[in-house]
Amino acid sequence: MPHITLRDVTKEYPPAKRGGDPVVAVDGVSLEIERGDVFGIIGYSGAGKSTLVRLINALEPATAGSIEIDGVDVTRLSATKQRQMRTGVGMIFQRFNLLNSRSVRRNVEYPLEVAGWKGSDRKKRAVELLEFVGLADKADNYPEQLSGGQQQRVGIARALAANPAILLADEATSALDPETTDEVLDLLAKVNRELGVTIVVITHEMEVIARIATKVAVMERGRVVEQGETYDVFTQPQTTTAQRFVRTVVRNLPTGDELIELRSQHEGRFFTISFTDAGASEARVFGALARAGVDFNLVYGGVDSIQGRVYGLLTIAVRGDAAAVDEAMRSIGSNVTVEEVAA
Numbered sequence: 001m002p003h004i005t006l007r008d009v010t011k012e013y014p015p016a017k018r019g020g021d022p023v024v025a026v027d028g029v030s031l032e033i034e035r036g037d038v039f040g041i042i043g044y045s046g047a048g049k050s051t052l053v054r055l056i057n058a059l060e061p062a063t064a065g066s067i068e069i070d071g072v073d074v075t076r077l078s079a080t081k082q083r084q085m086r087t088g089v090g091m092i093f094q095r096f097n098l099l100n101s102r103s104v105r106r107n108v109e110y111p112l113e114v115a116g117w118k119g120s121d122r123k124k125r126a127v128e129l130l131e132f133v134g135l136a137d138k139a140d141n142y143p144e145q146l147s148g149g150q151q152q153r154v155g156i157a158r159a160l161a162a163n164p165a166i167l168l169a170d171e172a173t174s175a176l177d178p179e180t181t182d183e184v185l186d187l188l189a190k191v192n193r194e195l196g197v198t199i200v201v202i203t204h205e206m207e208v209i210a211r212i213a214t215k216v217a218v219m220e221r222g223r224v225v226e227q228g229e230t231y232d233v234f235t236q237p238q239t240t241t242a243q244r245f246v247r248t249v250v251r252n253l254p255t256g257d258e259l260i261e262l263r264s265q266h267e268g269r270f271f272t273i274s275f276t277d278a279g280a281s282e283a284r285v286f287g288a289l290a291r292a293g294v295d296f297n298l299v300y301g302g303v304d305s306i307q308g309r310v311y312g313l314l315t316i317a318v319r320g321d322a323a324a325v326d327e328a329m330r331s332i333g334s335n336v337t338v339e340e341v342a343a
């Protein structure tokens, strides 16, 4: 059974103006998130990502559809049961949401206080978690004395306090610089790996997806327009939106201007060659071209690593008579996509 199942979930808000149309923030979304997944949900601002998180956490009722956690429909629980359910779901936020009047340790203790834990148990658990996130030495500091990345690590410790099986991360690294983002993403990967926590990562940054999500859903205007294994979405994005997101990370296709420049520098016909790790490699492609006896140059692109797996996207210029070039391109073989770049 999936850990989290959304079936045809819709959320409408009342019209902004009287007599206007309702705002459909989430529109018929169905998702299955397996236990232990790091599941990414990506979309531009207004796509409905934060609304979806509030629905999963039962902070708001859905207008239609069902949301099951461990097979239990959270939309139909009593208020008391919903509160209990929520202790099994940790959450971290873009702005960390720490209490500045409390020390780091007492911030981590906060959810345990609310849950009625006794003082000594709370303290023990908070110290243990601060060790886990690498901030044991900051226990008595105040949030304002910490960097953004450290504050988010405190946020993660707090979210884990009650031992949740699910962690929802809503734009958790959007306020951080790239280096600190890596540090926080590494910690989330450790939470997933060592504690087995299912993590749902909401973001507008494809880099974040590439770094930690094993699966991804792309949202646009309240709908999931594409979803799958992260590697598959990166190597074969189907929708324009997914293609645009992929291009923010995998920049190995020349733009129109770059192509004009490249053509002025290199003679011959231009081809793009793409391959995944399903039986192809740069060496095999170049080997086949060399054996075919055509003259070629790699003019753009290279080989990327997505989720530790190889993805090649090369633009080459090939010289020779038309039939020889056609034959050479055919000889590259299966598991490789070859397309001629229109002149």
Ligand SMILES: Nc1ncnc2c1ncn2[C@@H]1O[C@H](COP(=O)(O)OP(=O)(O)OP(=O)(O)O)[C@@H](O)[C@H]1O
Binding pocket: 013, 014, 023, 024, 025, 043, 044, 045, 046, 047, 048, 049, 050, 051, 052
């Ligand atoms: N409480 C609300 N009342 C009315 N409309 C809302 C409410 N919350 C969200 N919306 C609308 O629902 C749509 C989706 O918003 P949502 O915040 O879920 O998107 P998002 O993808 O998380 O974007 P962002 O990253 O900008 O928050 C938007 O059009 C937004 O204006």
